[in-house]
Amino acid sequence: MNMVKPILDPWSSEVPSDYEATMKAFGIGKMDDDLIKRLPVSHHFLRRGIVFAQRDFGRIVTAIESKKEFAVLTGIKPSGIYHFGSKMVIDQVKYLQDLGGKVFFCVADIEAFHANQQSLEDSAKLAVDNLADVLALGIDERSYFYKQSQEETIKLNGYLYARNVTVNMMKAIDGEQEMGHYVSALAQVGDILLPQQPKFGGPKPTVIPIGLDQDPHMRLTRDIAAKQRLILPSSTYNKFMHSLGGQAKMSKSEPLGMLTLNDDEKTVKKKVNRALTGGKESVEVQKKEGASPEKCMVYELLLFNELDDEVVKKRFDDCRAGKIMCGECKADVIERLNRFLKQHQEKKKKMMPKAEKILAR
């Protein structure tokens, strides 16, 4: 079982120490102030160190500054309901879209076929709900939404990109796996390089918001992009959102630790009330010594989702100072989440027919 990794003080640009070695080894830089300042609009993920690292993001910032074309790519393996960890990625895509990026959204049904033994038909069905979330979160419906299994360029290029790729290179990404995983990885290279294909106007800067664990795919893609004389794609790296129990990453594999975009008020209340906090053994001790927001999953929900910096900062300080107890904090976070979810679910309902239509293409 993974230990809880400390959540950083908001507004700190400190990088978790276990990331540093990876970043150094593979040429990933900090998301530093010089870059952030050049962006015309800020984002709380940047201000709070949630998006903490980047590779070649300067190329994207330059495109934004000079109002040049650039692409933002993301995708889903449609194997369940969107949770707040998935939302975090879409929030980043939305931000980059609003800065001028053209969004490419991939339904990774070939990957789901191999990783989850899920048929292409089931993926198409499951993706409708996810896509409605994505649209409700503000991704432009004129974005390029596609299914891997239907995108001819990707299917062909996956075969062609295999040139000079060794089995050892594939192992470096996924470990020793069956061929299904390896061909999925090649299809994913096709996804990342799709915005640069002739049908979309050729080479252009492209950025992909990912977690550090996905970086091996980026490195393979950049190797191949160089051979194809395409622009090496850029990436940004976000910290992962923990499961509510504090173990590992929020994911479908731990349903009770996952807060989904479909959860109703009661479910949110129940799940958040059970979440791991940084509270002390008694109210008395906590009032005296203060608690540890940096270890608290409820605080993390606020940190990732509350747009108002002042609210987050005050909560952090009050918690540390023992001025707010867990019960009151939880009730407040539950209310904020439910307020967001109510609005979101209304928007999403309206987006369902659109999502269905897009995926029926």
Added chain:
Amino acid sequence: MNMVKPILDPWSSEVPSDYEATMKAFGIGKMDDDLIKRLPVSHHFLRRGIVFAQRDFGRIVTAIESKKEFAVLTGIKPSGIYHFGSKMVIDQVKYLQDLGGKVFFCVADIEAFHANQQSLEDSAKLAVDNLADVLALGIDERSYFYKQSQEETIKLNGYLYARNVTVNMMKAIDGEQEMGHYVSALAQVGDILLPQQPKFGGPKPTVIPIGLDQDPHMRLTRDIAAKQRLILPSSTYNKFMHSLGGQAKMSKSEPLGMLTLNDDEKTVKKKVNRALTGGKESVEVQKKEGASPEKCMVYELLLFNELDDEVVKKRFDDCRAGKIMCGECKADVIERLNRFLKQHQEKKKKMMPKAEKILAR
């Protein structure tokens, strides 16, 4: 350098001893008389032991007997001019076509991309000449001709068939290779199972004439066919045609040892006159002791290409008995080949526009 493998006495059904172990290990049977007798029309390749083995060919014979649908698949990696070794495969396909098989003809441009570093565009150009040969050799122009890179079913299925295929299974086929070879092999599985796809009416017996060296691809395909609930494809195995120098298989890698379907009279004469024979050190000795047609590349040309059994049998006997000398034999074989080539090249010329049209699709 490979040693010359003895060519068998025509009408012998003996199998080269170095093949036996492979056949036994992988469940390949002899092409025995019981099967051959059931065929409504004979073929000199069967009578002369050139097509010497099979797996599940009985399923095809049954389809022929009961006038049921079956498919014959073949293909080319378009990387050069057709030679007599390539012709031999098309001769088999033609025979099976005439027995009622629907022909599927694959231009393996993904394979050529990886194995020969040849662009898809170059493959399309080079394939025109090959396809004109194929049409001139009697393959029905209503056959299903396609390019791997353009056939959507194959491209997608190549990805999906990778499920449960291990890297070790791929190594068993081609040895330790880069991913390009492995994805080509998966595309080839897609080729072999193409006739059974819904767009062609679903499962049906399919036969592929190959050399024993290509059998690992058949075994992989049969594994995958079983998982896909398709009919396990059948195969027949031909002996390979030697290069004119007697080393190894006739192939593009040894241009002077290769007799092509584009060669003119003079070139045929020059090449055949230089070919390895089974002749003795002098005419005197040869007249007395006879020569060795089973080691002679000129005799092999006759054995594979002359339709009249009597001519072949007489040549074999006369050679062994020292009744015909190499000069006379060569002149005769040159004349026969040039007679065939003259007719073929005329037909081929007429087929060029058709071939171009088919490949422009």
